[in-house]
Amino acid sequence: MSEPWKDEPGRTSHGRRGPLLNTDPGVSAIVDNALALNASFAAALGCRTHEDHGVAAIDAECPGHRRAIVVAPCLDTAEAVAGLRSFFSPKGAWVLEDPFGSFDGESAGLVRADTTVLFRYDPRPGEVLDPGLTLRRVDDRTDLEIAERIVAEGFEQPELAAAPPGSLYPRTILDDSAVSILLAVVAGEPAATVMSYHDGRSTGLYWGATLHTMRRRGLCGGLIKALMNEHPHTPTLGSSGAMSQSRFREFGYRELGPSTWWLWPGDG
Structure with missing residues (x-):
């Protein structure tokens, strides 16, 4: 069975042909989990959050918690990035994850930093896994x-x-x-x-x-x-770089598609 993200030609938010759009419904579960995680860290750190123009973000003004995620295919990348630049403290770098493949970060001055693969595992009845460690x-x-x-x-x-x-x-x-x-x-x-x-x-x-x-x-x-x-x-959800993707496949995870990570290096 083919994967939706491999079949559907995507377009960027400016109408030009861009990355393949990831339409697998499992991506929404990954976004929902990430939003819940952000809310938990925001409460623990007492920091600000942001959601507008199809993106959500958290900024604790410290490494590890200056990040954003596309929560729905963006209609206007420029407006989304403008909102994020206004939200994040001005001089620090931040990253944005796009699990949908619809975000034209380059047109808004972001740098493509990495591409990971999204995975999902649906449990089998009565299954107990041996960690072996x-x-x-x-x-x-x-x-x-x-x-x-x-x-x-x-x-x-x-x-x-x-x-x-x-x-x-x-x-x-x-x-x-x-x-x-x-x-x-x-x-x-x-x-x-x-x-x-x-x-x-x-x-x-x-x-x-x-x-x-x-x-x-x-x-x-x-x-x-x-x-x-x-x-x-x-189900268990994960996003993996090249080094550990084989492990997810070995465990029987289903591949949902790529996720692009964009970097805003800071304003100087």
Whole structure:
């Protein structure tokens, strides 16, 4: 069976032929989960949010939480970006994810930063997955800081590594029962981490990262299985870069299509 995003020729918001439009209905579940996650972090961090012209954003003025997402195919990219530039603090960089393939970021001065692939897993009745590793649930400030450092190294984000602890994972995020953060432990030391957010209808996977020296051991894959077990009756959703896409396919995730990440590098 062909994928909708591979069949439908898309057009940019200015009418020119652009990226293939991703029409898979599963994309809406990914957007809904991301919006619920943003609301949780906004409450934990006490920061601002924005939603207008088909985009939604969060700005905590710190690394990790200066991001936006297209929530519906944009009708006017220029107006959407103008609204985001007004919302975000003026000099800092921010990123925007477009899971629909309809956002003409280049015309508005954004830089194409990355392309990931969106995945969805629909659980099988009675299925219990074996993580195959030693794991530890994050439930205090110390482990939150450890998870944050692993994300900073795994995603090669020096700004996050240099930021004060709690810039990605504030202590109060653990007050939200929808949040689950796990660590994979090797020889007594944390080596990988993945976070999930359960919005009642789906489980979204976020910030899966492994220390450079511990890669190629299936650690994030084991953590993903453990998080899938926590909510066995709802689908699990993920967005993956090239390095881990094969893992999602191996687990039986269905590919929904590409998601484009745009960067606004800042105003000077």
